Amino acid sequence: MSKKLKVVTIGGGSSYTPELLEGFIKRYEELPITELWLVDVEAGKEKQDIIFDLCLRMIERAAVPIALYKTLDRREALVDADFVTTQLRVGQLKARELDERIPLSYGYLGQETNGAGGLFKGLRTIPVIFDIINDVKEICPDAWVINFTNPAGMVTEAVYRHTDFKKFIGVCNIPVGMKMFIKDVLKLAPTDELNIDLFGLNHMVFIKDVIVNGTSRFDELLDGVASGTLTAGSVKNIFDLPFSEGLIRSLRLLPCSYLLYYFKQKEMLAIEMGEFYKGGARATVVQKVEKQLFELYKDPALNVKPKELELRGGAYYSDAACEVISDIYNDKQSEHYVNVPHHGHVDNIPADWAVEMTCTIGRDGATPTPRITHFDEKVLGLIYTIKGFEVAASEAALSGNFNDVLLALNLSPLIHSDKDAEKIARDLLLAHEANLPNFAQAIAALK
Template sequence: MKKGIKIVTIGGGSSYTPELVEGFIKRYNELPVRELWLVDIESGKEKLDTVGELAKRMVKKAGIPMEIKLTLDRREALKDADFVTTQLRVGLLDSRIKDERIPLSHGVIGQETNGAGGMFKAFRTIPVILDIDKDMSELCPNAWLINFTNPAGMITEALLRYGRNKKVIGLCNVPLGMEKAVADMLEVEQSRITMDFIGLNHMVFGKEIYLDGEKVTDKVMSSIAEGKMGSIVKNVKDLGWNPEFIKALGMMPCPYHRYYFQKGDMLEDELKEFSKGETRAEVVKRLENDLFELYKNVNLDIKPPQLEKRGGAYYSDAACRLINSIYNNKGDIQPVDVRNNGAIEGIDDDSAVEVSCIITKDGPKPIAMGKLPILANGLVQTIKSFERLVVEAAIEGSYDKALIALTINPLVPSEKMAKILLDELLIAHKDYLPQFA
């Protein structure tokens, strides 16, 4: 039997990779990663080399026998892997800038995972992820695929419906950030907080909140209503919540709910940033450049604290925690994106949902959450319909399904505007959308 674990990270040249490496180093005694393969494409080679050298310095400093391997050959890396993580960005940040700026130029919210921007990120990404899934079915059929690539919910949906591999889990840092925000507010360790998560990716609610197993939902909701909760993620502006609304909602919303519950204010804020050339994608591009300058320093052998300014801070910790729990059959509870299988009543069993799950060696077992409260059900069902249509449009290259998907999305004001955005974005991204040719 081979000793240790082989993990492959596709999109290994990402600025997030040092956090992933740190997570594996921290857990090495429980999770003996023998080989960590970082894979990227030709245009990402320079970043891959920079991040890879930093990863090697981090491992050397830790004094553990983990081998870091860098390659542009995905198939070479995948052979006999135990776990594969995906953190890729098709079209790089320049495509994200278009996803944000084109809708905003028409006075519509432009965002990486919601509305028109999220749809086009899905269109570019789904064929690539299904291609990875196909390679895995041949080269490492028993490996777990853990996807962090956004829009994670739609990508998990595509993999569950059209992929070959049944061992698929979507992962997001937002529920982790929600737990952390509650722990900070109550001034306790994060490990003492658990939540009943119910909903979809970037559309998830904390239905009940517990401290050491005791329900504290009402107390937490009162504190949120009083404005006592800090920011949950860096990439969504925290505009505060109307106290009466939060009390009426009775569940903890996630940061992305602001795009639906505070649509006008969020749009106004985005348009201000747009006019200054400061969309989130443009800010991230500058942050990334600064991070890679830091990573090049041959004396740097830790994850730099500046990485936490990126929107996905702590995701890698979530990924390492998840892999560790599967490998060690921990049976702990974590929020992940999985096949519904009745966890949320009223959503198709085959659909991807984001819920609390028991994590075992056989993967996540979703916990039955019952029905969505009536006040959340309509919005969640609308977004699930949007996601289903987006996935079908991405796979079939269907203009008609793309148009209907965008029209029913709550962030798009009319079918006329949906057509304008669809046509402009199809042209802007044509190099990455062969299925629509």
């Protein structure tokens, strides 16, 4: 073996880690990892221990020479790291439940990456990501940080706006899911070459072209999605609640499923309020699934990623993350859909924005594709609105100022009353006090 290749996964006790490891095992010939370190915090130690034992069994079954380590000391793990992946959830799933239930109690969408819930997940997450980056800069400055902690767009924006760290790429599974959907509905063969022109912000992306073996098949795809005649087989249909035919045909773009929160606000809120009144929320479901997963993971006979992990959501995360790492390591110059600053590549948005778009990835990181230099004007207003929200949120995460939180909340198109924004901000700040040290002063003033 030519040299050591060390990967550190922060949030190693996550239920997703077996999928990540499966991705590394599958690619071992091209990505010969010698060390994989799982890092977590004291509150995640029990889960980390269970995950570590399962991963040991998976490595043994695959007979690959990956040395596996676990630690609660992040700085110890980072020594000589080549890649650092971040998949953390500050406050764990109980915090997500608060993010969902408190806005719903006021009649607003509660969601972990959009609106009030997304804002507060960002407020808890951004300072932790900055601490990690400071450690990386000191201990392993040449390492790449591959982030798939949500809200990925807001986190990437904050990193590039407020630090000088350049080796940071935000990864999301939504574009990969869209790609799998396209392969499925167009019945593409493994040998077919598929290129997708995708642009926007994280959880707000649009597809403007789909090119198969050099020929655009976008009209066929658009027509099939609009009319409902295209159905997915092996891939769960990403359009669980279909967009209207009129919207798809008038946009002449394919929106990702998260755009339901903007184009179908009324319907999405009605669904979530119905769940809320029955005492549920998405976080409640996820906690049940996670509990079942960890019971499975404890089984000493289990030595593969269980099928049940797909119920957790976040399918294809490992493919997204492992492919990006492999393409940097092997300088592949392959197509991916990631969150990075475009540095003026797109001519009708500010040059310093971090966006999610089709990029080519190699040893120097991500370069936006030459095929997209202009964002479609029809959706530019919505993109500007959400970017304004992301920028304000990243400022608030660092300032710890109550008024900065209010500004971000009021800029979200999912919040419709300045008075309600104050109540929601107050309740969420108080509820998350333990995980918002930056806001200690602001929270004390609210008590």
